[in-house]
Amino acid sequence: MTDSTTALLERVLDLRMKAHEVHTSNIANANVPQFKARKIEFDKALEAAVTQSENPDTLQARELSLQAAVRDVESAIYEDPNAPMKGNGNTVNMEREQTELAKNTIAYDMAIQLINKKFAMQRYVLQEGGSR
């Protein structure tokens, strides 16, 4: 009985973990000559999935289409061709990677908190509002 909120948060956790891997690899290779830093993008795809599934009229149809759309969201990983190069041909910007990593971690923690709240609400309902 997955609902669209849980499905969305699940996908967000997957994508955030992938972004974490990309930034980790970039930082690990910061001193390797000729290494090209990679970027990952999924914000727009995720936003598009959420907005497009707002169209169906009934709540149930909307719920189902949102779940399906969210599951298909893919991240794009690419090398930034315009990134400034260091003397050794490496394009890792250490400060940028570290801030991106910190931002990504906060977003990941936020998704976990939201998913926990969702489960807590379901538990609350299962316990008949805690009145026993």
Place this chain on the structure above:
Amino acid sequence: MDVFKSMDVIGSALSAERTRLEAIQSNVANANTVRGVDGGPYKRKDVVLQSVPLQNEFGEILDSKDNTHVEVEVADVVEDQSGGRPVYDPQHPDANAEGYVYFPNVNPVEEMANMISADRAFQTNVNVFQTTKQMALKALEIGR
């Protein structure tokens, strides 16, 4: 588990940066060694790093689209072949006919700069490891 792969990548970087630090230690320690292992003055060592895409358990390189992990590897440790620093000291047992002794091609300032670079990179990777660990532990708390 992808978290563990992330940790492997960080581990490879830590090991690579430590190798760089070891080369620098050796260079600084031997900055005045006029008799190296091959007879002549000590030659400064340089570590060559290279990136290797993470492979699956069958040794195949994973599809580049999904390949978010890139490990670091020490490709080679090379000796800097540039000439040594001549010092005029005719009394020295290793002085040549003109009275010059050749000292190693180690520049302490360059070594210190490289040391700071390797040290910072090492520390950054340790921080990234802590973050990765915290993320993994947070994920274990889902539904608690």
